[in-house]
Amino acid sequence: MILADPVQRSHEAYQVRVEDYKAFRRDGFLHIKSLVDADEVAELERFTDDMMAGKTSMPGIPAPPADLTEAERRVFYERIHMPHRSLELAERCLLHPRIIDVLEALIGPDILALQTMLFFKQPGQAGQGFHQDSYYIPTQPDTLIGAWLAIDAADEDNGCLWMTPGSQHEPIYPDCDGVTQQGDTILGDIASIKAASHPDVEVNTLARIALEYGNEVKVTAEPGDVIFFGGHVFHRSHQNDSGRSRRAFVSHYCNARSRVPWNHGLPYDGDEAGGAANQEHILARGATHLPYAQPKFGTLCAANAPELYGQRFDDHRTKSMMGDDNGFMVLVPHEDVDHDH
Ligand SMILES: O=C(O)CCC(=O)C(=O)O
Numbered sequence: 338m339i340l341a342d343p344v345q346r347s348h349e350a351y352q353v354r355v356e357d358y359k360a361f362r363r364d365g366f367l368h369i370k371s372l373v374d375a376d377e378v379a380e381l382e383r384f385t386d387d388m389m390a391g392k393t394s395m396p397g398i399p400a401p402p403a404d405l406t407e408a409e410r411r412v413f414y415e416r417i418h419m420p421h422r423s424l425e426l427a428e429r430c431l432l433h434p435r436i437i438d439v440l441e442a443l444i445g446p447d448i449l450a451l452q453t454m455l456f457f458k459q460p461g462q463a464g465q466g467f468h469q470d471s472y473y474i475p476t477q478p479d480t481l482i483g484a485w486l487a488i489d490a491a492d493e494d495n496g497c498l499w500m501t502p503g504s505q506h507e508p509i510y511p512d513c514d515g516v517t518q519q520g521d522t523i524l525g526d527i528a529s530i531k532a533a534s535h536p537d538v539e540v541n542t543l544a545r546i547a548l549e550y551g552n553e554v555k556v557t558a559e560p561g562d563v564i565f566f567g568g569h570v571f572h573r574s575h576q577n578d579s580g581r582s583r584r585a586f587v588s589h590y591c592n593a594r595s596r597v598p599w600n601h602g603l604p605y606d607g608d609e610a611g612g613a614a615n616q617e618h619i620l621a622r623g624a625t626h627l628p629y630a631q632p633k634f635g636t637l638c639a640a641n642a643p644e645l646y647g648q649r650f651d652d653h654r655t656k657s658m659m660g661d662d663n664g665f666m667v668l669v670p671h672e673d674v675d676h677d678h
Contacts, residue, residue, distance in 0.1 A: 346645055348434040352667070353442035355660040361443055365505030365570035368556055372435050372563040373486055381488045382560075384426055385457060385584055388414065396423040414457045419601050421453040421588075425634040431588045432636045436484050436563060437622045437646075440590055442658045442666035443565060444480050446648075447593035447623030449615065450638075451476075452601065458583040464496050464574040466536040467547045470589065471509045471568030474599050475519050479509070480592035481568030487558035488584035493575075495583035498556045498564060501547050501571040509569060510543055536576070547571035593625035624648040 351372060361367040387393040389411050394400045401413040420427035430436075431450050440448050452474060458464075471481045491497035511520020513529035521527055530543040538544035547553075550571070556564055566572060577583050591597060593615075600614040607613065616628035620640040624647050631640050639646040648656070659669045 346434065351435045351438040352665040353439055355664050355666060358442060358660070358666055361565065361567075364500070364502040366500045366502075366556070366564060366566035366572075367439075367443070368558065368562060368564050369439060370559065370562045372439070373430075373433060373561045375561055377430075377433075378486075378488055378560045380426060381430065381455075381486075381586055382584070385455065385488065389457070389459075395420060398423075411459050412457075412462060415462055416457065417455040419453055420455050421450075422633065425636075427453050427455065427586070428632050428634045428636045430486065430586050432619065432621050432632060432638045434637075434646075436486070436588070437638070439563070439565060440482060440484070441622050441668070444482050444590070444592050445623060445658055446656055446668055447625050448590050448621040448639075449593040449595070449597065449625070449629060450588065450590050450619040450621040451597060451599070452589040454587045456583075456585045456587065458496055458577050458585070460495075460577050460580050460582070462496075462577050464536055464576045465534050466532075466538070466541045467544045467571055467573045468534040469507070469509055469543070469569050469571060470566075472512075472517055472519050472533055474568070474589055474597075476568070476591040476595040476597050476599075478592075478595055479568055480595045482590055483566050483568070484588045484590070485558075485564040485566070486586040486588075487560050487562045487564075488586060489560060489582045491556075491558045491583050491585065492579075493555055493557070494577075494579035495581045496574050496577040496579075497558060497583070498566075498572055498574050499553050500556055500566065501550045501553050503552070504547065504550055504571040505567045505569045507546070507569055507571065510546065536573075543571070547573075590621065593620055593623060593627065593629065596627065620647075622646050 391401045401410040421431045431453050471479050508521035510530040511522050514531040532541045533543050535541035596613040597615050598613050600617045605614040605617050619632050620629035621638045655671045656668045658666045661667045
């Protein structure tokens with residue numbers, strides 16, 4: 338088997354193992370330990386500490402009022418949406434090459450970076466009840482995937498993620514309370530749900546479907562670990578009942594060949610005509626026939642450095658991620674694949 342030429346990149350590439358790929362397909366999520374370096378996580382930790390202390394701020398996000406006590410300041414923020422559009426550090430995390438290496442193997446080779454969220458989750462702050470991420474972020478075809486980067490250690494007490502293995506095979510349940518227009522309504526007999534993400538399982542009716550699995554697992558994590566999870570998997574987190582912080586940086590991506598009629602609720606060209614917002618999202622890896630945005634702060638990725646992260650100009654053969662003889666997922670040009678199988 339001839340492999341595609343390796344490209345010269347400055348990071349130590351992460352190669353996904355075939356076993357991990359299979360686990361992702363089987364369970365709907367994949368936990369990769371120590372994917373992001375400690376010094377990069379420390380930068381997020383410092384930044385969020387400084388925000389809570391009112392020492393730094395982010396454009397468009399109010400600082401904690403000066404008359405708050407320290408305890409009040411620590412719970413002033415819960416979650417900041419789309420920080421990569423105003424903060425260089427967040428753009429770097431969204432386009433982190435080792436996170437994109439994993440995505441390339443799981444849903445690639447072409448990756449579009451869509452969304453970021455910075456969770457503060459300080460002591461006493463709420464969790465998020467059962468939900469499916471594709472309910473909030475539609476991609477067509479649906480290739481949505483989340484990458485949840487632990488800033489602090491996360492466990493049962495401070496509100497780690499809980500996943501329902503196998504539930505990635507479920508359709509996206511539409512709502513009857515009009516929160517989104519999403520859901521697999523093409524299925525004739527699909528039930529509607531209401532109050533997705535509500536922590537109370539009596540109120541959130543998606544919980545009835547999720548709890549029938551009876552196999553929910555907690556996913557504890559150390560700083561620098563990343564949990565990848567598909568857009569259909571049922572998952573939730575509980576309130577932080579510890580005296581410790583549980584911060585996380587969460588990003589969402591899809592295959593760059595999917596159409597994305599979503600821009601975090603913000604207007605975009607073609608929105609009113611039911612068009613797509615691909616031009617608002619950054620091409621992280623590979624290539625696409627669809628439009629894409631450049632990263633605002635110049636983080637290297639396929640959009641601005643195609644020679645490093647795009648498809649090679651001198652090689653227009655279609656490629657797919659496949660398992661090699663050593664058990665790693667690698668990029669293989671199609672003409673080298675045995676077409677008899
Ligand atoms: O971090 C959390 O507590 C919840 C995150 C989550 O469920 C998500 O990002 O979809």
